[in-house]
Amino acid sequence: MSVLATRDLIIDVPERAGGMPLNLVIEPGQVWGVLGPNGAGKTTLLHTLAGLHAPRSGSVQLNDSVLGHLRRRHIAQRLGVVFQDRQDGFPATVLETALIGRHPYLSPWQMEGADDYARAEAALERLDVAHLRDRLVSTLSGGERQRVAIATVLTQAPNLWLADEPTNHLDLHHQSAVMALMAEQAAKGQAVIMCLHDLNLAARWCDHILLLYPNGEACWGPRDSMLVPSALESLYRQKLAVVEVDGAPVFVPIKG
Numbered sequence: 261m262s263v264l265a266t267r268d269l270i271i272d273v274p275e276r277a278g279g280m281p282l283n284l285v286i287e288p289g290q291v292w293g294v295l296g297p298n299g300a301g302k303t304t305l306l307h308t309l310a311g312l313h314a315p316r317s318g319s320v321q322l323n324d325s326v327l328g329h330l331r332r333r334h335i336a337q338r339l340g341v342v343f344q345d346r347q348d349g350f351p352a353t354v355l356e357t358a359l360i361g362r363h364p365y366l367s368p369w370q371m372e373g374a375d376d377y378a379r380a381e382a383a384l385e386r387l388d389v390a391h392l393r394d395r396l397v398s399t400l401s402g403g404e405r406q407r408v409a410i411a412t413v414l415t416q417a418p419n420l421w422l423a424d425e426p427t428n429h430l431d432l433h434h435q436s437a438v439m440a441l442m443a444e445q446a447a448k449g450q451a452v453i454m455c456l457h458d459l460n461l462a463a464r465w466c467d468h469i470l471l472l473y474p475n476g477e478a479c480w481g482p483r484d485s486m487l488v489p490s491a492l493e494s495l496y497r498q499k500l501a502v503v504e505v506d507g508a509p510v511f512v513p514i515k516g
């Protein structure tokens with residue numbers, strides 16, 4: 261059974277005439293990278309896959325059920341989203357924020373229990389923000405906030421991660437640590453779909469790639485068949501040099 265599948269999905273990007281129908285099948289254990297230039301529709305796609313944005317046509321299936329027919333709580337027990345932008349709705353500490361990841365499993369007035377706290381604290385530890393547990397999220401740096409957002413989804417423990425540029429704001433060490441976490445989640449049988457701007461992180465950590473073009477065209481498949489320099493140059497309208505480092509290609513923009 262696939263974790264997520266799309267049937268002739270066309271995402272609803274304003275002022276875009278059409279687009280290529282997406283027929284994706286995301287299996288447990290896979291790490292997908294969604295690549296494309298600014299405005300190509302990566303965030304729109306991710307929100308559509310999360311059931312937060314209606315498709316123009318076609319459908320999304322979560323564990324073989326039509327997403328639109330499932331209750332939000334049921335969806336939240338299976339699918340976690342790392343958003344690109346977050347607003348702090350109300351003042352909350354880092355630990356309180358991570359505990360939000362347990363809400364899909366609690367009844368409306370049920371308090372979090374010892375197991376919920378243990379999961380949240382382990383997730384904060386994993387994301388290297390445990391020392392900030394009592395700080396208000398609004399006082400954190402951009403990278404610290406990003407790690408708290410990822411820790412919240414880790415606390416949620418979904419089968420499917422939908423992460424919009426999860427390495428945004430992160431220093432090199434934490435970029436690598438977050439990508440390793442995504443790979444570790446997949447190795448445990450979960451599935452990960454990430455929008456990425458860094459081709460080199462995609463080349464090193466993703467096993468499947470979806471290329472999204474600004475006109476709605478798309479292609480997808482195993483990483484090595486997608487990360488073809490000429491295709492990437494046309495996707496980004498940018499000349500690239502490619503070298504191999506540590507067994508993976510490294511793409512470098514070049515002048516001209």
Ligand SMILES: Nc1ncnc2c1ncn2[C@@H]1O[C@H](COP(=O)(O)OP(=O)(O)OP(=O)(O)O)[C@@H](O)[C@H]1O
Pocket residue numbers: 273274296297298299300301302303304305
């Ligand atoms: N509410 C809106 N009204 C008008 N246009 C919108 C709206 N929301 C998104 N768009 C447009 O839809 C297109 C796709 O946006 P989206 O955020 O999905 O792109 P993206 O590939 O994630 O871009 P980026 O790499 O810059 O994050 C963009 O051209 C954007 O301006």
